[in-house]
Amino acid sequence: MAWLLLAAAIASEVLATSALKLSDGLSHVAWTVVVVAGYVASFILLAWALKLQMPVGIAYAVWAGIGTAAIALIGTLFLGEGMNLTKVAGIVLIICGVVVLNLAGSH
Numbered sequence: 001m002a003w004l005l006l007a008a009a010i011a012s013e014v015l016a017t018s019a020l021k022l023s024d025g026l027s028h029v030a031w032t033v034v035v036v037a038g039y040v041a042s043f044i045l046l047a048w049a050l051k052l053q054m055p056v057g058i059a060y061a062v063w064a065g066i067g068t069a070a071i072a073l074i075g076t077l078f079l080g081e082g083m084n085l086t087k088v089a090g091i092v093l094i095i096c097g098v099v100v101l102n103l104a105g106s107h
Helices: 002-022 029-051 056-078 085-105
Strands: none
Touching: 002 029, 002 056, 029 056, 056 085
């Protein structure tokens, strides 16, 4: 259940961050509402995952890492941002870091 809550927290954070770009500096009210609601939901869901005894280091690494990688991909695919080999390498390193932290936390 903690992992499902964490996945929902990541999805909420990614939605909010994507909306942040679309809000044009928080000047579009509808997108600003999505930003605020998404971040609030994300933190609540993350807190609930932690309440279910998920280690904070693992939870935060997964939340931040997957969120960062997802936003980089969304920026490239939908928001007209560029992708190059350096960015791909960075995403791979983030994912590797999350995997290593998860492996270290399970022993």
